[in-house]
Amino acid sequence: MNSMTQPSTWIHLDWVLAVVAAWLLIGVVGILALRRFRFVATVLFPVGAVFSIVLMATALSAAFSGAELAVLPLGLPQLPFHLRLDALSAFFLLLIGGASAGVSAFAAGYFRQGEGTPPGLMCLEYHVFLASLVLVVLADDAFVFMVAWETMAMSSFFLVIANHRIPEIRNAGYLYILVAHIGALAILLCFGVLQANTGDYTFANMRAQHLTPFWSSIAFVLAVFGFGAKAGVLPLHAWLPEAHPAAPSPVSALMSGVMLKIALYGILRVSFDLLQTHIWWWGVLLMGVGLATALFGVVFSTVQVEMKRLLAYSSIENIGLMCAGFGLSLLFLSYGMHSLSALALTAAAYHMLSHAFFKSLLFCSTGAVMHATGERSLGKLGGLIRYMPWVAWPTLIGVLACAGLPPFGGFVAEWLLLQSFLFTTGLPSSFLDMLVPVMAALIALIAALSGFTMVKYYGVVFLGQPREEKLSHAHDAGLWERLGMVWLGLGCVVLGLFPNQVIAVIDPLTQMLVHGGLAHTVADNSWLLVPVSIERASYAPFIFLLGVLASFGLAFVLVRKLYHGRLRRVPPWDCGYPWQTARMQDTAEGFGQPIRQIFEPFFRLRRHLPTASDAQPTYAVKVEDPLWYWLYLPVASLVERISRIVGLLQQGRIAVYLLYSFITLIVMLLVVKR
Amino acid sequence: MSALGVFSQLLELVLALVLAPLLSGWVNQWRHWLQNKSAPGVLQPYRMLHKLFNKESVMAEHASPLYRFAPYLVFSCMLLACAIIPTLSTDLPLSPAADAIALVGLFALARVFISLAAMDVGTAFGSLGARREMLIGFLAEPALLMVLFCASMITGSTSLTAIVETLAHRDLAIYPSMLLAGVAFTMVSLAENARVPVDNPDTHLELTMIHEAMILEYSARHLALMEWAASLKLFAYSCAGLALFFPWGVAEANAPLALALALPVLVFKLALGGIALAVVETASAKMRIFRVPEFLGTAFLMAVIGLLVNVLLGVG
Numbered sequence: 008m009n010s011m012t013q014p015s016t017w018i019h020l021d022w023v024l025a026v027v028a029a030w031l032l033i034g035v036v037g038i039l040a041l042r043r044f045r046f047v048a049t050v051l052f053p054v055g056a057v058f059s060i061v062l063m064a065t066a067l068s069a070a071f072s073g074a075e076l077a078v079l080p081l082g083l084p085q086l087p088f089h090l091r092l093d094a095l096s097a098f099f100l101l102l103i104g105g106a107s108a109g110v111s112a113f114a115a116g117y118f119r120q121g122e123g124t125p126p127g128l129m130c131l132e133y134h135v136f137l138a139s140l141v142l143v144v145l146a147d148d149a150f151v152f153m154v155a156w157e158t159m160a161m162s163s164f165f166l167v168i169a170n171h172r173i174p175e176i177r178n179a180g181y182l183y184i185l186v187a188h189i190g191a192l193a194i195l196l197c198f199g200v201l202q203a204n205t206g207d208y209t210f211a212n213m214r215a216q217h218l219t220p221f222w223s224s225i226a227f228v229l230a231v232f233g234f235g236a237k238a239g240v241l242p243l244h245a246w247l248p249e250a251h252p253a254a255p256s257p258v259s260a261l262m263s264g265v266m267l268k269i270a271l272y273g274i275l276r277v278s279f280d281l282l283q284t285h286i287w288w289w290g291v292l293l294m295g296v297g298l299a300t301a302l303f304g305v306v307f308s309t310v311q312v313e314m315k316r317l318l319a320y321s322s323i324e325n326i327g328l329m330c331a332g333f334g335l336s337l338l339f340l341s342y343g344m345h346s347l348s349a350l351a352l353t354a355a356a357y358h359m360l361s362h363a364f365f366k367s368l369l370f371c372s373t374g375a376v377m378h379a380t381g382e383r384s385l386g387k388l389g390g391l392i393r394y395m396p397w398v399a400w401p402t403l404i405g406v407l408a409c410a411g412l413p414p415f416g417g418f419v420a421e422w423l424l425l426q427s428f429l430f431t432t433g434l435p436s437s438f439l440d441m442l443v444p445v446m447a448a449l450i451a452l453i454a455a456l457s458g459f460t461m462v463k464y465y466g467v468v469f470l471g472q473p474r475e476e477k478l479s480h481a482h483d484a485g486l487w488e489r490l491g492m493v494w495l496g497l498g499c500v501v502l503g504l505f506p507n508q509v510i511a512v513i514d515p516l517t518q519m520l521v522h523g524g525l526a527h528t529v530a531d532n533s534w535l536l537v538p539v540s541i542e543r544a545s546y547a548p549f550i551f552l553l554g555v556l557a558s559f560g561l562a563f564v565l566v567r568k569l570y571h572g573r574l575r576r577v578p579p580w581d582c583g584y585p586w587q588t589a590r591m592q593d594t595a596e597g598f599g600q601p602i603r604q605i606f607e608p609f610f611r612l613r614r615h616l617p618t619a620s621d622a623q624p625t626y627a628v629k630v631e632d633p634l635w636y637w638l639y640l641p642v643a644s645l646v647e648r649i650s651r652i653v654g655l656l657q658q659g660r661i662a663v664y665l666l667y668s669f670i671t672l673i674v675m676l677l678v679v680k681r
Numbered sequence: 682m683s684a685l686g687v688f689s690q691l692l693e694l695v696l697a698l699v700l701a702p703l704l705s706g707w708v709n710q711w712r713h714w715l716q717n718k719s720a721p722g723v724l725q726p727y728r729m730l731h732k733l734f735n736k737e738s739v740m741a742e743h744a745s746p747l748y749r750f751a752p753y754l755v756f757s758c759m760l761l762a763c764a765i766i767p768t769l770s771t772d773l774p775l776s777p778a779a780d781a782i783a784l785v786g787l788f789a790l791a792r793v794f795i796s797l798a799a800m801d802v803g804t805a806f807g808s809l810g811a812r813r814e815m816l817i818g819f820l821a822e823p824a825l826l827m828v829l830f831c832a833s834m835i836t837g838s839t840s841l842t843a844i845v846e847t848l849a850h851r852d853l854a855i856y857p858s859m860l861l862a863g864v865a866f867t868m869v870s871l872a873e874n875a876r877v878p879v880d881n882p883d884t885h886l887e888l889t890m891i892h893e894a895m896i897l898e899y900s901a902r903h904l905a906l907m908e909w910a911a912s913l914k915l916f917a918y919s920c921a922g923l924a925l926f927f928p929w930g931v932a933e934a935n936a937p938l939a940l941a942l943a944l945p946v947l948v949f950k951l952a953l954g955g956i957a958l959a960v961v962e963t964a965s966a967k968m969r970i971f972r973v974p975e976f977l978g979t980a981f982l983m984a985v986i987g988l989l990v991n992v993l994l995g996v997g
Contacts, residue, residue: 390803392745403747412793413779413786422782429830429839441992447830448985451823458789458822459815462796466811471803472743535777544839550778554764558757559750566902570734579741579802579898593800593808601816605974 019069020077020092020145023100026062027141030055030134037130047126048115053487055134056111062141063104070097070515082150089209091147094515095280098356099144099272101512105498106264106363107137113371113491114257116484117378124169129255136162136261143269149198149208156194160187160237163266166258167250179246179253186246190236194273197229201281213281223284230277231293237270239323240330241300242634248307251319252383256374259315263322264367268359271329278337279520290338291439294331298449301327305456306606309463310599310630312385314373317464318366321409324457325362328450329355332424335443340521342435347427349523350538354423356513357502361408361416364498368405369464371492372398376468379481385464385595390473394481397489399469401496408499410461411454414548414555416502419509419536421454426544456602463598472589504548506536596628603630611636689770689932689940696944697763701916702726702909704955711959726912733905741802741898751798752899752906758791759913768920769943771842772934780839781829784921785822788873791910792818799895810894813970817872817879817891820977824869827984831862832925834991841924849928857994861987863926867961868980870918872973875911877962879973889967916951919958923950 017025033051040046069075074093081088092100114133118126139162142155164187168180202208203216218226236243251259278289304323311317332355339348375398376391377383392399408415428447434440473479484492502509507529514526525538535545581587603610611631617624656667706723713720740749765779765787779787796811833839835856836847872879875892884890885897896907924931930946932939968976 390743392747392801393743407790407793410789410793411786412790413783418783418786422786425782425826426839429833430837441989444830444834444988444992445985448823448827448981448988451826452819452981455789455819455822458793459819462793462800462811462815466797466800466808470745470747470797470800471808541777542838542840542843544780544782545777546780546783547778550775551761551783554761554775554778555754555757558760559753562753562756562760562906566734566906570902571737573737575737575739576742576744577739579743579804581804582806587804589803591805592803593805593812598808598812601812601971601974602819604971 018075019065019072019097020075020090022065023062023069023092023141023145024077024090026058026065027138029058030138033058034131034134034138037127037134039127041125041127044118044126047130048118049487051130052111052115052118052133055137056108056115056491059104059108059111059137061104063101063108066097066100066104067512070094070101070512076147082154086148086150086208088151089147089211090145090151091210092145094519095272095275096144098513098516099269100141102268102360102363103137103140103144103265105360106367106495107261109364109491109495109498110257110260110264110367110371111137111491112494113260113374113488116487116489116491117257117371117374118255119378124165124171129166129169132162132165133258133261136166136258140265140269144272147210149195149202149210149213152198153191153195156191159266159269160184160191163254163258163262167254167262169255169258170253176253179249183246183250186236186243190233190243193229193233193236195233197226197233197277200226200229201277210276210281214283217283220284220286223282224286224289226282227278227286227289228292230274231296234270234273234277235296235330237273238267238326238330239300239304240296240326241303241323242638244300244304244323245632245635245639247323248311248316248319248632251322251370252313252315256315256370256377259319260367260370260374263319263370264363267322267326268363271326271333271359274330274333275520278333279340285337285341287338287341287436287439290334290336290341291442293334293337294446295334297327297330297332297334298446298453299327300324300330301453302449303327303609305453305460306602306609307630307632308460309456309602310610312595312599314376314383314385314388314464314468315370317385317460318369318373321457321460322362322366324453325358325366328424328453329358329362331355331446331450332358332427335427335446336521338434338439338443344433345521345523346539347430348521349517349525350423351427352517352521353510353513353525353538354420354427356516357416357423357506357509358420360509360513361420361499361502364495364502365405365408365415365417368401368492368495368499369409371488371495372402372405375484375488375492376481379483380475380478382475382478385467387475388468388473388478389471389475389589389592390469390478391481392469394473394479395469395483397483398492401492402469403465404496404499406461406465408503410458412458414503414552416499419503419506419546419548421450422536422546423538424450426538430539430543459602463595467593467595467598471592474589474592504552506546506548507532510536603628609633683772683935685935685937685940686770686772686774690764690773690775692940693769693773694760694764696769696947697760697913697916697920700948700951701763701912702730704916704919704951705912707952707955708915708959708962711956712962715959715963726908730905730909733900733908734902736901738901738903740900740903743802744898745801748798748801748898749903751794751801752903752910754794755791755798756906756910756913758787758794759910759917762787762791762917763913763920765841766917766920767842767845767924767931768947770932770934770936770940771846772932773842776840776842781833781841781844782826782839784841785826785829788825788914789818789822791914792822795895795907799898802898804898806890806894806897810891810897813891814895816970817973817977820974820981821869821872824865824977824981824984825873827981827988828862828866828869828925831858831984831987831991834988835859841921845924845928845931846933848925849931856991858987858991859926861983861990865980865984865987866922866925868976868983870922871961872977872980874915874918876958878965878968878976881967889970891970919951919954920947923947923954
């Protein structure tokens, strides 16, 4: 069915395709206006943001209608594009639309003249990236999926190396594309297993196949490996903290907020939708990998001294938590416990949505700070809340949401996740029954550590005194940047205050994947979030917020009415030592020091301490990822050694190559007998 | 939502506001007595608050609005925490709005704001205190959560009122898991309320102070709110401990007589708890800051073991 031919009755899929076409068109216009910076910034990017909102609205409506199919006469002659818009895709389209609307608006004010890639080209890459994200989610056969997937990888690669004159950025881009392709290979193999020798690569055919548990497990592991590489799951996370700081901020926002989720979409699509059997240890594997990733990410993010690296590690942490949620959901599903499975999946989906908003917001804020100050190192910032209030206040919302504090979106997700991990009694295996609550302890620890990270991030960047002279000249964000950040901040607030409505939107997804959902239990209580039953647990963010605000207001009014409101502004108390400077504040290294000491075995530490006899005493500490030395470098040197051996074949003379052909032919004649 | 429920909710709020400074004063008095010092009166915290509210606030010239509103926010977080913990009655209209996890979230919210406010002025002490506070927080918070989870595993609910109701109706039996959780809870409360083995509420010595370092820059009404919030926190922790481990005497729905009886019972339990706290504080010595993670790590592990014991023995 190709509904593009009947424009009178547009289905949701048509609207989505129209948005994709519009984005591609915007990209083409951008190329035509290659160096007309003002036009690209103030017209093309905002128009792109408007289409993001259209996408979001379409996805909201599509979530509640049935699956829509389309076959586009594109691609190879025998392989038309199969597209499908179901509840799972609709959820991810909502995520893409919601986050990218804010990021595009921010990008309109962000890109400056004369930085690396010309603005028009940037506009093309950016919008192709957006369009490919949508196509990945819509794909209904492996061919379209891989085409869209590779387009996504390539376009984001070019975006990452926008400032390609800097060697570090080129290296980061190389690492990124390398890991992306290792992942893509695994995904390709996974699809190969899933089609079970039928030669038909449509997802519909894959769903119809009944693989043996062995082959199902192979497909599952390949999917986790392949998509995990893109999502930054341990041990394939190394590209993430390199690529995010290298990319321009809106691109990091989009990669972290949206692209990582699209990788998780792949895990969901394969393990819940395409595979028909579910085996219990898949869930345990995914949970274990997820929690290890989360703990790793959060511990590393506490000791980072660079803004975007800190946020990149924090993204690794969040991805880990989502994977843990998926794993638990799979575990329940494999035992046929659908309502608990739905609870865990809802928690993970909620977390994906809120992470898309708060992490995009935080990356945008780093962009605004970098533009205003030219600094990306935490140690040289400080006190920006006084010079950049329009950046600082929305960022505060993002920080609180990221730390998982009520009443913002992050807390609801964490609350649901803890609920689903806590009440697992009834699992057939007593070992698992024991294991899962212990994992709840780990999640609580991870959440608390992320609070530490966020206080460090916000406190060092925005509070305190400016650590450098030039910071007092920092300018606030422009109109478009403000608009984008306010939109994203608003998303965090809405996700925090209206959990029931959000869960109603997530419900079709859980219904489709695990045949259960929270919508009916949630709908009975308009103000309370009641995932299972009112006796067991409930949470009402609105009343919670109202309670805090009411006592806040009451305290304020009473203190003012009963006493006086006199206030005197003086220089801060100097403890009798008048030569206080901004350099006496805690640095980022200092703030992270306790964690560095406690989790020392996690890190590869290189520390230089001054001695008493030093003429110019210096202190330096470098924290590195041990996996880089244990895994990546050995693998790299192995590959190099193998390729050197293979290289021996390359003699560079035509006679030798002819000899090879001759030998091959002889061998073939010997081996292949008719 | 019954009229009695609303009444007991309001009563709890007022009681928390009134009793919290009294509890701090009581603990302080006992501490002095046990240390052979002449003690300030038990009403000293009220005098302190009154004096501070009357003073003119002195604020650093570049302090941001966040610094100014943080005391109000911290205060209201603690007040809300006191409101959702069933101290007098389990018939609380506010209770369904926030369960045990939200209670921990509430404490975390207050902690984050007090730390951010401490970093705002940009003096060395503020950020030192903030760092130490967050160090304590990241271990104490999951430990507290695990303690609450131990109780909710037994009762099958994370709602605080449901937990207390179920626990109060049990026969007097010692659950091994609750025993472990009780030890963990004591350790966490000591750390969270800036008490002696971890922090010393009396000291202004830069090497040791944590809580005091954070509020060093505050004065007058802002300091008063911070101090009041700290005593509310102590009150909330004490009440949570009593509700979890000694839940007897808390009134239930539609029982006005029990509500009237609950008040003296609560005061009695708090008085005993205060003395116990003073004894612990007097008997232990302040530990080095880097022993604190070990201390809290022990608490966390104990709570997790409690959780495991719960699952293992299948006490449901």
